[in-house]
Amino acid sequence: NIGFVFTNGDLGEVRTVLEANVRPAPARVGAVAPINVIVPKGPTGCDPGQTAFFQTLQIATKITKGQIEMTTDTPLITQGDRVSASQAALLQKLNIEPFSYGLVLKMVYDNGSLFDAKVLDITDDVLASKFSQALSTLAALSLALGFPTQASVPHSIANAFSAVVAVTIGLEKYSFEQADLYKEYLKDPSKFAGSGGGGGGGGAAAAEVVEEEKPEEEEMDLGGGMDMFGGDGGEGGG
Numbered sequence: 014n015i016g017f018v019f020t021n022g023d024l025g026e027v028r029t030v031l032e033a034n035v036r037p038a039p040a041r042v043g044a045v046a047p048i049n050v051i052v053p054k055g056p057t058g059c060d061p062g063q064t065a066f067f068q069t070l071q072i073a074t075k076i077t078k079g080q081i082e083m084t085t086d087t088p089l090i091t092q093g094d095r096v097s098a099s100q101a102a103l104l105q106k107l108n109i110e111p112f113s114y115g116l117v118l119k120m121v122y123d124n125g126s127l128f129d130a131k132v133l134d135i136t137d138d139v140l141a142s143k144f145s146q147a148l149s150t151l152a153a154l155s156l157a158l159g160f161p162t163q164a165s166v167p168h169s170i171a172n173a174f175s176a177v178v179a180v181t182i183g184l185e186k187y188s189f190e191q192a193d194l195y196k197e198y199l200k201d202p203s204k205f206a207g208s209g210g211g212g213g214g215g216g217a218a219a220a221e222v223v224e225e226e227k228p229e230e231e232e233m234d235l236g237g238g239m240d241m242f243g244g245d246g247g248e249g250g251g
Contacts, residue, residue: 035115050090050111054083
C-alpha cells in the first residue's frame with residue numbers, strides 16, 4: 014500500500030511521528046521476515062506431550078514443573094526468509110508477535126525537489142560537524158602550500174606570534190606586553206610555582222624554600238644558559 018502525507022511542519026518531526034506509530038503483528042505463514050526472530054529461553058507453558066514439536070524445530074528443551082522449558086535463546090527465523098507453518102505455529106503457541114507494521118517513509122517532495130528520506134537523517138549538528146572537518150582540512154592544506162585563505166589566517170597569525178615571542182625572549186633590550194609574561198617566567202619560574210596554591214602560610218613556606226635553594230643554583234653556574242633568554246646570567250658573570 015502507498016500513501017501520501019501532506020504537511021507544513023518540520024519533515025524530520027513528521028517522520029518521527031510516523032515511525033513511532035507501529036503495531037505488533039504475528040508471523041503469518043509465507044510472509045517474508047523483515048527482521049531476524051530469536052525466541053528467548055525460559056518456560057513455554059506447553060505440556061510435556063508437545064516435546065516432539067520442539068524437537069522438530071531443533072530447539073533444546075527440558076521439563077520443568079510439568080511444562081516444557083527452552084534452555085537457550087533460539088534463532089528461529091532469518092531476515093528475508095519466508096515463515097514456515099511450524100515456525101508460525103510455535104510463535105502462536107508462545108504468544109509472540111515478532112513483527113510490526115507501520116508507515117515507512119520512502120521519498121520526500123519539497124519545493125519542487127524529490128529526494129530520498131535518508132536526507133532527513135542529516136541534522137544541523139551533522140552539517141556543523143562536516144563543515145568543521147572540511148574547514149580543518151582546508152586550513153592544513155593552505156598552510157602546507159603557503160597559500161593564505163580565510164581558514165588558514167588564524168593559524169598563520171598564531172604561528173607568527175609564537176615566532177615573534179621566541180625571538181623577543183632572546184633579546185635583552187626589547188620586549189612587548191604579550192611577551193613579558195614569558196620572559197618573566199624564564200627568568201624566575203618560582204614566581205609562578207605557587208600561583209594555584211592555597212593560603213598565605215603555604216606561600217611563605219614556598220618563599221623560604223626558594224631562598225634556601227639560591228646558593229645551590231649559584232654553585233651550578235646556570236648563568237650562561239640564562240643569557241640565551243635575556244636573563245641575568247650576564248650580570249652574574251661580569
